[in-house]
Amino acid sequence: MVEDGADPHTRMPLEGIMLSFDITPIGTVQNARTDVQHTDNWGAVRSTITVDERFGDACLQGLEDFSHVEILFIFDQFPDHGDYREPRPNRGRPDLPPVGVFAGRGPRRPNRIGVTCCAIESVHGRELTVMGLDAVSGTPVIDLKPVMAEFLPDNVKQPEWVSRLMSEYFQP
Numbered sequence: 001m002v003e004d005g006a007d008p009h010t011r012m013p014l015e016g017i018m019l020s021f022d023i024t025p026i027g028t029v030q031n032a033r034t035d036v037q038h039t040d041n042w043g044a045v046r047s048t049i050t051v052d053e054r055f056g057d058a059c060l061q062g063l064e065d066f067s068h069v070e071i072l073f074i075f076d077q078f079p080d081h082g083d084y085r086e087p088r089p090n091r092g093r094p095d096l097p098p099v100g101v102f103a104g105r106g107p108r109r110p111n112r113i114g115v116t117c118c119a120i121e122s123v124h125g126r127e128l129t130v131m132g133l134d135a136v137s138g139t140p141v142i143d144l145k146p147v148m149a150e151f152l153p154d155n156v157k158q159p160e161w162v163s164r165l166m167s168e169y170f171q172p
Contacts (some may be wrong), residue, residue: 001072025140027051027126029073033136036077036107039091040107044172047133051126060144064123068147069151071133074112074140075107084110117147132170 031047049071063069087098092107101109112144118130128144135141 005037007162012052014083014122023074024076025052025142026144027056027141029133029137029139029141029167031133031135031137034138036136039169041168041171042134043132043170045131045133046121046137047130049128049130049133049144052124052145053143055126057125059126060123060128063120063128063144063146066120066146066148067132068117069120069128070115070117070145070147071135071141072143072145073116073131073135074110074142075112075135076137076140077136078107078112080112084108091169098163114162115145 024078029049030046031045033042033045061166084101087100087103089096089098090104105114107114114135116132116134118133121131123129
């Protein structure tokens with residue numbers, strides 16, 4: 001929904017006006033993780049996402065035919081950082097180079113949106129069970145998208161330090 005500042009005839013934003021959107025979660029994460037400070041070892045975390053009943057019992061139909069799903073969620077249990085202008089080392093680690101807010105995937109972001117590609121374990125009605133979702137119990141889910149090979153890049157490049165940062169992240 002476009003808020004004030006849009007041309008009512010074209011629904012295009014007027015120059016210099018920032019748009020704002022309302023997003024309503026589609027479901028919620030349930031798992032055994034509740035500590036937002038425990039940031040490693042997500043690989044063996046089994047999470048169940050219960051999709052809101054407003055989408056009906058067949059809303060996940062067909063998703064069981066995919067091996068993976070991208071889950072978009074809100075880092076709602078982290079405080080808003082506010083000022084994102086200064087590059088910072090990921091997780092505050094001094095052995096890593098400082099990077100700008102959009103060169104990391106952590107929770108301290110302007111819109112606090114997270115996205116993780118997870119293996120689908122099962123689909124039952126409005127319940128989707130996945131492995132490796134790095135979101136604590138109670139996290140609001142804003143969208144689900146099946147992973148399709150045609151959307152995956154062929155050659156991913158990343159700096160060497162990312163492998164050091166992520167070495168324990170998805171370990172069981």
